[in-house]
Amino acid sequence: MDNKNTPTLETERLILxxxxKDDIEALFEIYKDEEVNTYLPWFPLKSLKEAENFFYERYAKAYELDKGYRYAICLKTDNKPIGYVNVSIDNNHDLGYGLRKEFWHKGIVTEASNAVLEQVKKDGFLYVTATHDVKNPRSGGVMKQLGMSYKYSYExxxxxxxxxxxxxxxxxxxDGQVDRVYKEYWDNYEVHFIEDNI
Incomplete structure (x- = not known):
């Protein structure tokens, strides 16, 4: 039975x-790089075996659910993963992304994320959120390019x-409800504040 879990999407340059399981080596290339993974919660992967375990834990299990959005970003030229973009089906609807650094500064993450955002909007999501480490302002730049707006900061x-x-x-x-703000991080973390001029 076909479910609504990560339907394949295409953009001008990309297949999402x-x-x-045939992508384990490509997955390893994405997740082993210390620079790419500096601002992510997990440690860089050290071996293909770790990449295989990561695939089954983080992706294969998620694909068994009825709905989900965990995408490999692939160039149309070879359909091999060079990054990822995910949107959580939890209440935060958190958008996350990563890309091998040799493909940075080409607008690939923005192109991929826009396509995924169109899909989740079509599927009835009212909003998405995204967070970035203050030490990684480039990620915030991507969020702004996607039309997202800053709401608050927290530790x-x-x-x-x-x-x-x-x-x-x-x-x-x-849906144009500009006053809607996802407050769970604000409520859950004692140190929270709104910065000026973001």
């Missing part, structure tokens, strides 16, 4: 599809790296 002891991170939370409301 599910990761498969979190991030796991499993166990580091204190100040996050900025952005949100995009699809």
């Amino acid at each position: 599809r599910k990761f498969t 979190e002891q991030w796991q499993p790296k166990d580091i204190l991170v100040t996050f900025r939370m952005y949100q995009l409301n699809f």
Whole structure:
């Protein structure tokens, strides 16, 4: 039975599809790079075996659900994953993305994310959120390019790296309700504030 979990999408340059077990090496290339994974909660992968476990835990299990959005970003030229874009089906509808650094600065993440946002909007999501470490303002630039707007900042002891991170939370409301703000991070973390001039 066909479900609504990560339907394949196409853009001008990209195919967005599910990761498969044939993509373990490509997945390893994405998740092993320390620079790419600096601002992510997990540690860089160290081996193909770790990549295989990561695939089954993070992707294969998610694909068994009725609905989901965990995409491999592939160039149309070879359909091999060079990055990922995900939207959580939890209440935060958190948008996350990553890309091998040799493909940075080409607008690929923005192109891929726009296509996924169109899909979740079509599927009835009212909003998406995204967060970035204040030390990684380039990620915030992507969020702004996607039409997201800054709402607030908060401090979190991030796991499993166990580091204190100040996050900025952005949100995009699809239905024009500009006053809707996802408040769970604000409510859950004692240190929270609104920065000026973001």
